[in-house]
Amino acid sequence: MGGAREPILSMRGISKRFGAVQALSEVDLDVYAGEVVALVGDNGAGKSTLVKAICGVSPPDTGIVTFAGRQVRVDSPHAAQELGIATVFQDLALCDNLDVVNNLFLGRELRRGASLDEVEMERRSGKLLRELAARIPSVRLPVAALSGGQRQTVAISRSLLGDPKVVLLDEPTAALGVAQTAQVLNLIERLRDRGLGVVLISHNMVDVRAVADRVVVLRLGRTNGEFRIHEVTNEQIIAAITGATQNVVSERVARLREQSAGDDPLAAGSAEGA
Amino acid sequence: MTDPVTGPAVPPPTPATELSSPKEAVGGWLQTLRTGDIGSLPIIIGLILIVIVFQSLNPTFLNAFNLVNLCLQIAALGIMATGITLVLMLGEIDLSIGSVSGLAAAVLLVTHVNHGYAPLLAVLVAVLVGTLVGTIQGSIFAKIGVPSFIVTLAGLLIWQGVQLRVLGEQGTINLPPTGTLVRWAQFSFVPQWLAITLAALAPLLYLLLSLLTRRRRAAAELPVTPLWLPIAVAVILLVLLQLVVAKLHLDRGVPWTFVFMVLVVVFFDWLLRRTAYGRKIFAVGGNIEAARRSGINVDAIRISVFALCSTLAAVSGVVAAMRLGFANQQSGSGETLINAIAAAVIGGTSLFGGRTRRYAPLLGALVIGAIANGLELLSLSSDVRLIVTGTVLLAAVVIDALVQRSRTSHGR
Numbered sequence: 001m002g003g004a005r006e007p008i009l010s011m012r013g014i015s016k017r018f019g020a021v022q023a024l025s026e027v028d029l030d031v032y033a034g035e036v037v038a039l040v041g042d043n044g045a046g047k048s049t050l051v052k053a054i055c056g057v058s059p060p061d062t063g064i065v066t067f068a069g070r071q072v073r074v075d076s077p078h079a080a081q082e083l084g085i086a087t088v089f090q091d092l093a094l095c096d097n098l099d100v101v102n103n104l105f106l107g108r109e110l111r112r113g114a115s116l117d118e119v120e121m122e123r124r125s126g127k128l129l130r131e132l133a134a135r136i137p138s139v140r141l142p143v144a145a146l147s148g149g150q151r152q153t154v155a156i157s158r159s160l161l162g163d164p165k166v167v168l169l170d171e172p173t174a175a176l177g178v179a180q181t182a183q184v185l186n187l188i189e190r191l192r193d194r195g196l197g198v199v200l201i202s203h204n205m206v207d208v209r210a211v212a213d214r215v216v217v218l219r220l221g222r223t224n225g226e227f228r229i230h231e232v233t234n235e236q237i238i239a240a241i242t243g244a245t246q247n248v249v250s251e252r253v254a255r256l257r258e259q260s261a262g263d264d265p266l267a268a269g270s271a272e273g274a
Numbered sequence: 275m276t277d278p279v280t281g282p283a284v285p286p287p288t289p290a291t292e293l294s295s296p297k298e299a300v301g302g303w304l305q306t307l308r309t310g311d312i313g314s315l316p317i318i319i320g321l322i323l324i325v326i327v328f329q330s331l332n333p334t335f336l337n338a339f340n341l342v343n344l345c346l347q348i349a350a351l352g353i354m355a356t357g358i359t360l361v362l363m364l365g366e367i368d369l370s371i372g373s374v375s376g377l378a379a380a381v382l383l384v385t386h387v388n389h390g391y392a393p394l395l396a397v398l399v400a401v402l403v404g405t406l407v408g409t410i411q412g413s414i415f416a417k418i419g420v421p422s423f424i425v426t427l428a429g430l431l432i433w434q435g436v437q438l439r440v441l442g443e444q445g446t447i448n449l450p451p452t453g454t455l456v457r458w459a460q461f462s463f464v465p466q467w468l469a470i471t472l473a474a475l476a477p478l479l480y481l482l483l484s485l486l487t488r489r490r491r492a493a494a495e496l497p498v499t500p501l502w503l504p505i506a507v508a509v510i511l512l513v514l515l516q517l518v519v520a521k522l523h524l525d526r527g528v529p530w531t532f533v534f535m536v537l538v539v540v541f542f543d544w545l546l547r548r549t550a551y552g553r554k555i556f557a558v559g560g561n562i563e564a565a566r567r568s569g570i571n572v573d574a575i576r577i578s579v580f581a582l583c584s585t586l587a588a589v590s591g592v593v594a595a596m597r598l599g600f601a602n603q604q605s606g607s608g609e610t611l612i613n614a615i616a617a618a619v620i621g622g623t624s625l626f627g628g629r630t631r632r633y634a635p636l637l638g639a640l641v642i643g644a645i646a647n648g649l650e651l652l653s654l655s656s657d658v659r660l661i662v663t664g665t666v667l668l669a670a671v672v673i674d675a676l677v678q679r680s681r682t683s684h685g686r
Binding site for chain 1: 487490491494495496544548549550553556557559560561563564565567568569570628629681
């Protein structure tokens, strides 16, 4: 992945200060087409600030943003959308009282004369959801009737209608069950297969391992490591997140390993695999 | 709910096939009934019960004469209920509509009778006063962030005060009994041939539009409704409308003001459901943050909706004054406000915002109007009338809250 190719989105030396707090300092991030980058970090590491800087909600103080080889300024959500950067926030922002079609086209309704072109909107919605192999019982169901995973699917599909190049997903699996998480991870892989650059913000190491190609670790507002997912262990990522090889997580793993090596060889195998 | 992973994907396109037999359609409808989406059924059952009760108490209730009176009486109510429906869709409330209708009535009478404005000009001025009031109240609510309840509660007092000031010391102003305005509202009826034609054209138009939509959906390979459904609805509508027209023509016929009210209801139903503007109202009422993020100008929607509501309240006040032939200090006071809110809610508009049924103001106005009319026929004193009207409103709101709760528990 990546290699000599040009990144679709490249951020260099991004800094952001809120009063006395240096939220981001000199952060670099590259996003390539057809690649999933996981952005991980502890609470307060600056993930949200970086996301808000990318999607134009809260532009950085300093730093250079290059999009498709061109230096750009992203100083409003509208500008980000115009460029082709779509963001799916954690709270999804769907209208429960409207059906799937109406939510997908909210704010960009198709018209036919003075009234709405419901037929064309429904046709395109069905087409989009089929392309993504999204599992929605009916596009005319109100969103309130959908499960968490289906709602996430609708929110992600909606971000694709603007034909973006880069999609930012903020904790897309945070509140989901096992099956629904799998559904969303499938969807993320399909976004990558469509040639989109995907930025995945997540706390969940299992999800990150499952779909990400690269991991960027933020710690205290700085880039604290960038790894190819196949060349790194969970311990290394966690060490980068917490900033120490000796940390609560590694100690816990070591302790479990010692215990199981002592009395149960079977459990040792499973701890190794974890 | 289907399982999220193994459940069916988006149904594959079904080219113009008959999706369901009548039996299956009824089954599906019963299914939605059970999950709390009760449809317009309770209103229709309620209306039938009201008719049975009042007809048995006073056999003149279903007279052609009384039914024509009912049509004349509910014209103003239906128009006002249409306006408050828009505000309720946002999850807000406008308590000033009664006062605004009274103010508009006063302005109409003062400009026309005292200052000699031409009828149309006087009507226009009165209606624009309503638009102005709504714009002011909507702006204070949207831009400053004062709860709509408080803004319009203050408005209720202020506009009533302005109404008294406009009327001055006279207190009551009468319209010339043979003047244009009185003629418009009291003595203008649709000629029988035209009423019969319109009552035949409306179902035909509905059928035509349904079939055109059906053909477009089939061409786009989307699921279509079974062919018999629009035909059945059109036939029922045709029979019903012709019966009503025939019955009303045993007396004076169909009042133009009633036709005007129905057109207002139909137009705003179209506006809400079939235009981008209406979709924005739904979105703001459903999830304001989602609406804002999708680029909707929430302030503009709020101000315009309050302006429309007050404008319709003013139109309603004008229609009421023209029918009664006078405006006084009591115009628009008392039960006017409560009746309009009750009509909107009974028709199926949720106080929680974002939900309303088709033609809710019309159905609600029929229910409220029938009750008011029936009680009047029984010449009961106002104590009974107040208690009954209040109880009906309470019942409607309780049903709305229960439906909302059932919806939440069924995830609808």
